[in-house]
Amino acid sequence: MIAPLPQRAPGQRLARGVTRHLLERGFASLCEYVPARGLRVDVIALGPKGEVWVVECKSSRADFTADRKWQGYLEWCDRYFWAVAADFPQDLLPEDTGLILADDYGAEVIRMAPETPLAPSRRKALTRDFARQAALRLQHAQDGSCQVGA
């Protein structure tokens, strides 16, 4: 189900390093999560106190400049980060967002994102949906012949 590392897209490889680092911080991550129709975030992570972080992984200048949707992700998290490799031109990235340096194996938070707390109702709905999506994917991974569509 999961492609070997060299066959994965650059953004997916960054996401792997990011999720490993987030795990060290006590955050459980879900990749390619759809918070609302038309939006898909690379990594969403849920912290021990219910904190929601979103991380967009950008592999190149072109990858960043083609992204017209990222501002729409801000309202779906408490903190928003970019994750890039060491050779990415960091001055492209807005200063009032978080910055993570990542590779295939790990990552480091270079600039903590400012906190803009979710409204309680949205946090509740988002946490519930995160829970259901994660469990459905796990069930699909473990029992591939059952239909995941709930």
Add this chain to the structure above:
Amino acid sequence: MIAPLPQRAPGQRLARGVTRHLLERGFASLCEYVPARGLRVDVIALGPKGEVWVVECKSSRADFTADRKWQGYLEWCDRYFWAVAADFPQDLLPEDTGLILADDYGAEVIRMAPETPLAPSRRKALTRDFARQAALRLQHAQDGSCQVGA
């Protein structure tokens, strides 16, 4: 990671049928979930509106009578069910609990469990923990070399 069907314990085979049926009802399931120290439920499931169901799978009379903890599970769900195979002696089971008939491939709710809604604070904490556990297990399944211990 997942044993072939014939090698799984009878309770795990019932759980497979149960989780498939719950999926048809729109519930995302997690098996062998620990809601609190010393408690482990066979199946916990989260419905589209945030409903929490717990299902204990019993493969035999002995399996049922050895269970000294099930009443402790009631306070961790909105509805509580037993899941058994067709040849299980159903008159053993308390009448004020739900009843599901299950096999390896599916299940059916024979008696709906009464509803005893969770307090909002417990539902919130339980949903968050469900979310984190499901995502951590998924991450472990997909990226086995990372440490899951958050």
